[in-house]
Amino acid sequence: MSMKCLYMGVWRPNDGGEPVELVHQRELSSFNRFTRGSIQEFLNLFVATAAKKTPPGKRVAIEEDKIPDYLIHTYNNSRGLCGVVVTNKEYPDFVVTGVLKKLCDEFSTKHAASAIASASANSLPYPELRDYITQYQNPQEADKILKIQHELDTTKQVLHQTMESMLERGEKMDQLVAKSNDLSASSKMFYTQAKKQNSCCSVM
Incomplete structure (x- = not known):
């Protein structure tokens, strides 16, 4: 499988409340047009949940079975920003770590802390992000641009988790999907059918 980057974004965490997406870019052309809408809606939900649940100072890689x-x-970054990048599993961790840090550092340089703290969703410009999501489809190109050195002193420890393990005790992905206002009825039906298919396969 070729390496892919589906999403890049910068979020403002909200102390356990709902985070705010300050800027984003998506690249979903690898999905067919019949499933692309549902994939985008689920991606929005999963990314928001991940931004909400990532503790300050932590670098996390999250699996979601959908x-x-x-x-x-x-x-x-513990300073009011959370970078989020979605890639396939073959994409090198150390490159993603460099990209995440670059997004947070550049965004905080472009915009004052007061502007970030009061901004509404997707209201702060970051035009370079459009180029980045194209350039970083190729991790070798990203490595060259970032001049990443794969050394212990520049690579943060990555905590690997599943989406379910990030949720609060008693909170389930099924409930999150059911309550979401960002998912259309067809996407919720898609989720339910996929869950039933997975259940049947596991029984067999």
Whole structure:
């Protein structure tokens, strides 16, 4: 499988409340047009949940079984920003770590802390992000641009988790999907059918 980057974004965490997506870019052309809408809606839900649940100072890679070939990578910089990148599992961790740090550092340089703290969703410009999601489809190109050195002193420890393990005790992905206002009825039906198919396969 070729390496892919589906999503890049910068979020403002909200102390356990709902985070705010400040800017994002998606690249979903690898999905067919019949499933692309549902994939986008689920991606929005999973990314928001990941940004909400990533602790300050942590770099996390999250698995979600509805997008089994991909990882949701997050980095909460402890200074009011959380970078999020979604790639397939073959994408090198150390490159993603460099990209996440670059997004948070550049965004905080472009915008004052007061502007970030009061901004509404997707209201702060970051035009470079459009180029980045194209360039970083190739991790070798990303490595060259970032001049990443794969050394212990520049690579943060990555905590690998599943989406279910990030949720609060008693909170389930099924409930999150059912309550979400960002998912259309067809996407919720898609989720239910996929869950039933997976259940049947596991029984067999």
